[in-house]
Amino acid sequence: MEIVRPDSVAGVLDALASHPDALVLAGGTDTMVLVNAGALRPEYVISLRHVEDLKAWNARFIGAGVTYARLEESEIAALAELSRTVGSPQIRAAGTLGGNLGTASPAGDALPFLAAVDATIELVSKHGSRTMPWDEFLIGPKQNALEPAEIILGAHLPDDMPWRTAFAKIGVRQAMVISIASVCVTRNEAGETTVALGAVGPTVLRARRAEMMVSAEKDPDEAALDEFQRLVSEESRPITDHRSTAEYRRMAVGVLARRALERCLV
Amino acid sequence: MNVRLIVNGRTINVEVTTPLSLLQVLREELGLLGTKDACEQGECGSCSILLNGDLVCSCLVMAADADDLEVTTVEGIGTDGNLHPLQRAFVEHGAVQCGFCTPGFIVAGVHLLDQNPVPTSGEIREALSGNLCRCTGYGGIERAIQSLVEGT
Structure with a gap:
């Protein structure tokens, strides 16, 4: 096995051009599980550990190499909240936003946030960069639009970030769980609301009917919250697997969305 | 390839030819058995070390990717007769x-x-x-x- 550890994006792309089958290694929290199990035997590894460009983070952009330990300090409530729920301190010190995008698991904790704020994902290759909406990037369970010669540069956030944001997830315990269901809700001063659901569909989903219904409510009453919760559950597309049942996920995601919305209304 | 690790303040060179984890190198190559090997999935924390001061699971670090980094294991925290x-x-x-x-x-x-x-x-x-x-x-x-x- 050979490993290269470039210190720039250009260096990564050069290495990738000469070794299209290379394993691109970020925090390792997914990749090394496969390596340890013998399911992945890379001959050529490109480490992103020393690529400072990927660690850039400001109000409008989160580099792919930014760890959850750093994102815990975000001023955006939902981003800080979701980051605190990722794995454990050990996992958050290593795991990166780009890793969530690269793995593209429907349960990736950062993904409902990126979907709820309509983030765009920037990919870069030797031929230049391209930026696409989150839902063109996340195309199926563990499937994304990344081409072999590309890497993920990061996620762009909108100029007009919503006023209030909240994240909630449920699993069998508080730490070290993969979400059974997760949700991110945003609401701006005009009442426009977005709701993104994780782990209840083949990719992260937006509950568009629930959004439309509750965005029209200036000050949602109990009946409106009930209807919002019902619509979220209805719009979820969960499956039964080893973590939970479709029935439980459908119910839980509605409850979580309602709680997250209530936090945005306070 | 040669990997230079700084383990508990000592510089150590090891030859790494596979994508094995830092946990395996610490235990099998360097004989530092204080760092335990259990789940190898980052779930249990028994292989926790400090890597350049960050608390991480050594099972999730590729040893070759730890070149030139500072590793602290439990052996670097205290020793027999000189406990932390x-x-x-x-x-x-x-x-x-x-x-x-x-x-x-x-x-x-x-x-x-x-x-x-x-x-x-x-x-x-x-x-x-x-x-x-x-x-x-x-x-x-x-x-x-x-x-x-x-x-x-």
Whole structure:
């Protein structure tokens, strides 16, 4: 096995051009599980550990190499909240936003946030960069639009970030769980609301009917919250697997969305 | 390929030819058996180390990717006859049952107290949330850490 550890994006792309089958290694929290199990035997590894460009983070952009330990300090409530729920301190010190995008698991904790704020994902290759909406990037369970010669540069956030944001997830315990269901809700001063659901569909989903219904409510009453919760559950597309049942996920995601919305209304 | 590790302050060169984890190199190549090998999935925390000061699971670090980085294992925290205060507190508070998870908890606990010398009970629990004790001896572990918090 050979490993290269470039210190720039250009260096990564050069290495990738000469070794299209290379394993691109970020925090390792997914990749090394496969390596340890013998399911992945890379001959050529490109480490992103020393690529400072990927660690850039400001109000409008989160580099792919930014760890959850750093994102815990975000001023955006939902981003800080979701980051605190990722794995454990050990996992958050290593795991990166780009890793969530690269793995593209429907349960990736950062993904409902990126979907709820309509983030765009920037990919870069030797031929230049391209930026696409989150839902063109996340195309199926563990499937994304990344081409072999590309890497993920990061996620762009909108100029007009919503006023209030909240994240909630449920699993069998508080730490070290993969979400059974997760949700991110945003609401701006005009009442426009977005709701993104994780782990209840083949990719992260937006509950568009629930959004439309509750965005029209200036000050949602109990009946409106009930209807919002019902619509979220209805719009979820969960499956039964080893973590939970479709029935439980459908119910839980509605409850979580309602709680997250209530936090945005306070 | 040659990998240069700085382990507990000593520079060590190891030859690595596969994508094996830093955990495996520490145990099998360097004989540092304090770092325990259990889940190899980042779930249990028994392989916790400090990598350039960050608390991480050594099973999730590719050894070749740790070239030139500083590694602290439990052996670098205390030694026989010269225990770290947290190790003494573990003894005094009965925070050790079967002992398998203990090195990981010591590393996580020392990291916590370095970052935050006066953690609340909630912060202690949060800082230990990546470490599992199958004997469920969490009460003693939390009390051992609490005993080193100033003013308590």
